[in-house]
Amino acid sequence: MKFYRSHILIGIDDSSLQSGVKEIENSLRQELDKNNLSDEVNILETGTLGYFGTGVSITVYPDQITYVNITKEDIPEIVSEHFLKGRPVRRLMLDKEFTSKYDFGYKRRIVLENSGLIDPENIEEYIGTGGYEGWEKALTEMKPNQIVEEVKQSGLRGRGGAGFPTGLKWSFTAPLEVEQKYVVVNADEGEPGTFKDRLIMEGDPHKLLEGVMIASRAVGASKAYIYIRGEYKLCIQRLQHAIKQAYDYGILGKNIFGSDFNLDIYLKIGAGAYVCGEETALIESMEGNRGNPRNKPPFPGVEGAWKAPTVVNNVETLANVPSIIKNGADWYAAFGVEGCTGSKVYTILGDVKHPGLCEVDMGTPLRTIIDGYGGGIKDGKEFKAALVGGAAGVFLPNKMLDVKMDFNSLQEYAAVLGSGAILVMNEDADMVDMLWSVIRFFRHESCGKCSPCANGNEILYRLITDIRNGKGKEEDLEHMIMLSETMKESSFCALGQSLLLPVKSAIENFREDFLARMK
Amino acid sequence: MYEKFIKKYAPTKDNLIYILHEIQDNHPQQYVSEEAVQEVSEYLKVSPAHIYGVLTFYTMFSTKPRGKNIIRLCESPPCFLRGSEQILKKLKESLDVKIGETTKDGLFTLELCACLGVCGNAPVMMINEDVYGDLTEKKVEKIINDIKGRQE
Ligand SMILES: Cc1cc2nc3c(=O)[nH]c(=O)nc-3n(C[C@H](O)[C@H](O)[C@H](O)COP(=O)(O)O)c2cc1C
Ligand code: SF4
Ligand code: FES
Numbered sequence: 079m080k081f082y083r084s085h086i087l088i089g090i091d092d093s094s095l096q097s098g099v100k101e102i103e104n105s106l107r108q109e110l111d112k113n114n115l116s117d118e119v120n121i122l123e124t125g126t127l128g129y130f131g132t133g134v135s136i137t138v139y140p141d142q143i144t145y146v147n148i149t150k151e152d153i154p155e156i157v158s159e160h161f162l163k164g165r166p167v168r169r170l171m172l173d174k175e176f177t178s179k180y181d182f183g184y185k186r187r188i189v190l191e192n193s194g195l196i197d198p199e200n201i202e203e204y205i206g207t208g209g210y211e212g213w214e215k216a217l218t219e220m221k222p223n224q225i226v227e228e229v230k231q232s233g234l235r236g237r238g239g240a241g242f243p244t245g246l247k248w249s250f251t252a253p254l255e256v257e258q259k260y261v262v263v264n265a266d267e268g269e270p271g272t273f274k275d276r277l278i279m280e281g282d283p284h285k286l287l288e289g290v291m292i293a294s295r296a297v298g299a300s301k302a303y304i305y306i307r308g309e310y311k312l313c314i315q316r317l318q319h320a321i322k323q324a325y326d327y328g329i330l331g332k333n334i335f336g337s338d339f340n341l342d343i344y345l346k347i348g349a350g351a352y353v354c355g356e357e358t359a360l361i362e363s364m365e366g367n368r369g370n371p372r373n374k375p376p377f378p379g380v381e382g383a384w385k386a387p388t389v390v391n392n393v394e395t396l397a398n399v400p401s402i403i404k405n406g407a408d409w410y411a412a413f414g415v416e417g418c419t420g421s422k423v424y425t426i427l428g429d430v431k432h433p434g435l436c437e438v439d440m441g442t443p444l445r446t447i448i449d450g451y452g453g454g455i456k457d458g459k460e461f462k463a464a465l466v467g468g469a470a471g472v473f474l475p476n477k478m479l480d481v482k483m484d485f486n487s488l489q490e491y492a493a494v495l496g497s498g499a500i501l502v503m504n505e506d507a508d509m510v511d512m513l514w515s516v517i518r519f520f521r522h523e524s525c526g527k528c529s530p531c532a533n534g535n536e537i538l539y540r541l542i543t544d545i546r547n548g549k550g551k552e553e554d555l556e557h558m559i560m561l562s563e564t565m566k567e568s569s570f571c572a573l574g575q576s577l578l579l580p581v582k583s584a585i586e587n588f589r590e591d592f593l594a595r596m597k
Numbered sequence: 598m599y600e601k602f603i604k605k606y607a608p609t610k611d612n613l614i615y616i617l618h619e620i621q622d623n624h625p626q627q628y629v630s631e632e633a634v635q636e637v638s639e640y641l642k643v644s645p646a647h648i649y650g651v652l653t654f655y656t657m658f659s660t661k662p663r664g665k666n667i668i669r670l671c672e673s674p675p676c677f678l679r680g681s682e683q684i685l686k687k688l689k690e691s692l693d694v695k696i697g698e699t700t701k702d703g704l705f706t707l708e709l710c711a712c713l714g715v716c717g718n719a720p721v722m723m724i725n726e727d728v729y730g731d732l733t734e735k736k737v738e739k740i741i742n743d744i745k746g747r748q749e
């Protein structure tokens with residue numbers, strides 16, 4: 079292996095591609111070449127570095143200095159100052175106080191431990207960081223029921239929204255004696271404000287694959303599918319590449335590691351429908367149908383894809399699994415809080431200084447996430463509200479910001495963790511407008527299969543539109559809450575059931591905004 | 598006529614969505630035509646009604662001819678908060694179309710869509726396969742002009 083004095087990690091993701099990262103990378107190479115530094119300084123393409131709204135960013139190791147918003151014109155200065163003279167270019171550095179205070183991005187991470195640090199297109203780098211050790215252990219040292227038990231012990235709960243205990247879910251499918259079972263990865267990620275799964279797949283696709291492999295072995299599935307939304311082109315490309323590499327290395331395919339276990343992983347591409355994130359709708363879509371949800375029970379774990387027992391898990395859920403198997407359940411359970419272990423990846427966005435993502439322990443207060451990782455409210459404005467958990471989430475006011483972010487603590491505030499999206503709004507935001515936008519979303523995404531949701535959304539949309547246009551009455555507010563309650567009780571799937579969360583919280587916590595439109 | 602796209606995939610129903618993507622992406626007017634539906638129906642042995650059901654369910658598919666460049670502007674709450682309405686207004690004005698319409702020169706179709714998962718850069722739109730974020734009215738102007746320029 080060649081020895082380099084410095085490594086430059088350059089974050090390639092959908093955001094930086096928009097900012098012309100490729101062109102900037104090229105000029106960086108040329109400039110290093112011109113200064114005879116190509117043998118000393120290595121450029122490494124990696125996934126997202128976790129900074130958004132910062133254009134193209136690079137991190138230099140071992141110095142651990144991150145430059146943001148770089149343009150082509152900055153390259154000569156960076157090369158001559160930093161790499162020739164050893165003087166960091168201060169004006170381009172990410173706010174140092176900010177990074178050290180919150181240890182931004184590189185805190186003890188489980189799911190994102192490699193993202194932004196390794197080349198996601200090179201399986202050897204993943205292996206070099208201890209990747210696929212969990213898989214080898216699961217396959218050669220553990221029996222399937224031991225894997226299920228270990229995951230149960232770890233306390234891991236589903237990260238797709240509902241928080242169902244993962245080990246328990248697997249334990250329903252594992253003992254079934256049938257010819258074919260499946261593992262399906264839910265990578266449909268349609269919850270507005272959520273892009274954590276995209277960044278996991280872009281930044282460390284092998285981590286997800288390893289999780290899929292371990293899950294497949296645990297429940298006895300010989301085929302696994304990753305159902306991914308059609309818009310995630312870079313993820314699709316990286317996963318295809320990673321799957322191919324895994325076959326080439328004999329980590330996938332027949333008689334893996336000399337065992338009698340066979341596994342194939344396939345990609346399935348979605349076509350734009352939020353409801354397809356619902357697990358039974360996702361299965362319908364995978365089979366080539368309209369994505370209408372199915373009756374539950376039977377649950378997919380018993381009767382899923384092509385009627386075979388099917389375990390459906392979220393991307394982030396499965397990305398936790400390799401570390402659990404490698405380091406043990408106790409190691410994992412030490413993170414987080416009682417009843418809700420491990421870490422959680424959040425996307426923070428809206429009116430904050432640093433929109434982006436972070437991975438923190440379960441139970442971290444919401445305020446710490448917004449002020450710390452999000453950098454607080456931008457442009458010197460005041461905080462007004464946070465929509466937590468996506469469109470199917472709740473609007474929280476300032477006085478509720480000390481809530482701890484885990485499934486149980488949030489319940490006390492009638493709130494949910496949902497997909498982990500945190501949309502922050504400043505004093506200028508109006509909750510009538512925001513709720514209107516949320517209801518418009520659900521109205522559009524309702525699949526129309528059941529009338530409480532199809533009609534309910536129509537009526538809610540009419541009511542909120544009237545209020546927005548100054549034609550509402552105060553009793554409309556109670557009417558909206560009651561209607562959402564009815565929808566919660568009688569809708570066929572969780573889509574129609576979830577309007578109560580945003581509707582009730584917006585109206586109850588920000589009533590004055592609604593009344594102001596009625597004067 | 599669509600054979601070469603269709604036959605890339607095994608004739609099983611679960612490949613339907615793949616095949617429809619492939620057909621649409623390769624059609625200069627980015628849609629799935631009646632003839633295409635007929636051919637797929639014969640190949641997969643599923644009814645045209647089923648295929649239409651699928652085509653109309655998913656927002657990425659179109660059964661009507663569209664422009665060369667499909668603009669999909671995200672209207673979900675995070676992009677709405679960061680000003681997607683102004684961007685929509687700007688797009689309608691500079692293209693002189695309503696939502697769902699195609700410009701007279703056949704260059705652009707304007708559509709709305711739900712969250713594209715790039716909300717760290719809200720407001721966001723996609724044009725064909727490319728994502729454009731942190732949109733401002735000025736940026737929109739430039740993007741549209743750049744694409745127009747490339748066609749000439
Ligand atoms: C309307 C709707 C949309 C959903 N979208 C997603 C999604 O995009 N990704 C996801 O993982 N789960 C989504 N879910 C939850 C899934 O139904 C399911 O609970 C989850 O994939 C299970 O995985 P987990 O146990 O690992 O969380 C959605 C649910 C509903 C009702
Ligand atoms: S609740 Fe809504 S999305 Fe779910 S089945 Fe009924 S209509 Fe479809
Ligand atoms: S809300 Fe617009 S991209 Fe997510």
